[in-house]
Amino acid sequence: MKNRKKITLPKEIKSSFPEEAHREIEYLWDAAADSDRAASVEASEQEIDQQFNRIRQQIGSDSGLSEADSGGAAAQGSVNVTSTYNYKLWISAAAVILISAFAGIWYYLQQPIEVVAPRGEFVETTLPDGTRMELNSGSKVIYDRSFGDDHRNLELYGEAYFDVASSDQNFNVETQNAYVRATGTRFNVRAWQSDEYVETSVALEEGSVEFASRANPNAFVALQEGYFSRLQLNDTEPSTPEIRPVDEVTAWRKNGFYFSNQPLSAIFDEVERRFDIDISVEAEDLLTRTHSLYLSEPESAEKVVETLSHSFDFEYEVADNRFSISR
Secondary structure (H helix, E strand, O other): OOOOOOOOOOHHHHOOOOHHHHHHHHHHHHHHHHOHHHHOOOOOHHHHHHHHHHHHHHHHHHHOOOHHHHHHHHHOOOOOHHHHHHHHHHHHHHHHHHHHHHHHHHHHHHOOEEEEOOOOOOEEEEOOOOOEEEEOOOOEEEEOOOEOOOEOEEEEEEEEEEEOOOOOOOEEEEOOOEEEEEOOOEEEEEEOEOOOOEEEEEEEEEOOEEEEEOOEEEEEEEEOOOEEEEEEOOOOOOOOOEEOOHHHHOHHHHOOEEEEEEEHHHHHHHHHHHHOOEEEEOOHHHHHOEEEEEEOOOOOHHHHHHHHHHHHOOEEEEEOOEEEEEO
């Protein structure tokens, strides 16, 4: 289980109570943080009752406002029993408010942030640390809400270009089968996955990155500017870096297509995402054949499919935004 960070009582909540009650309110907040109720938005009535009893007992012993003490003090004329009883009711109500508030805040902090580029669209955004990120169509990035505070870790599903803000912290990209580590640099990561094909590739434009398999993280390759490396699902080490024009690898940023020795299944997947279409293939043996393709800016999905048909000698039909591929 991960260590939980202490969540300080928000000033807005504390200031809404009388100053003389701040000590009790702080205790209630800490009690809420320690309870199972605070870690989940669901709890049984028994769990809630147990927590409230614990809080009431602590208030009674810590504040000197137990029924016995308050009754004795009233006999001496120093404490009003009615006001003491009302004060304890008020504190109990505050407990309900604070535990509910903590549960909501804790639940919110546990929810990851997702940045998604829908099919047929590109998304450009700036991450909390100042890093600029571009997502290819159909891609998704996930990171938690402490990103940029004590870490810069994120998960990538798809393809993204990063212009990383300089920092003492490493910038870490995790894919299904690989790790990519950088500091301040510009690079592209392609990490599509399907039933037929899984591969992560990295192309470095500027700076330096380390690229490794999740199965063997110590056997990393260090990429230099203008170099490219790939890692397929069953590989334990990335390929030896080779020179590859970055503007071709990142052609998608300008609506282009670039594939180097990729199976036709991966190319068709990209066409589907980019143009938000569907492609069905009757001759499934076509899908495993590999091909290299570079189109600077095709005007349509049909233009890409037509180009591929010449290379693979297949026929296609188009109806209702759906392509049917056959021999």
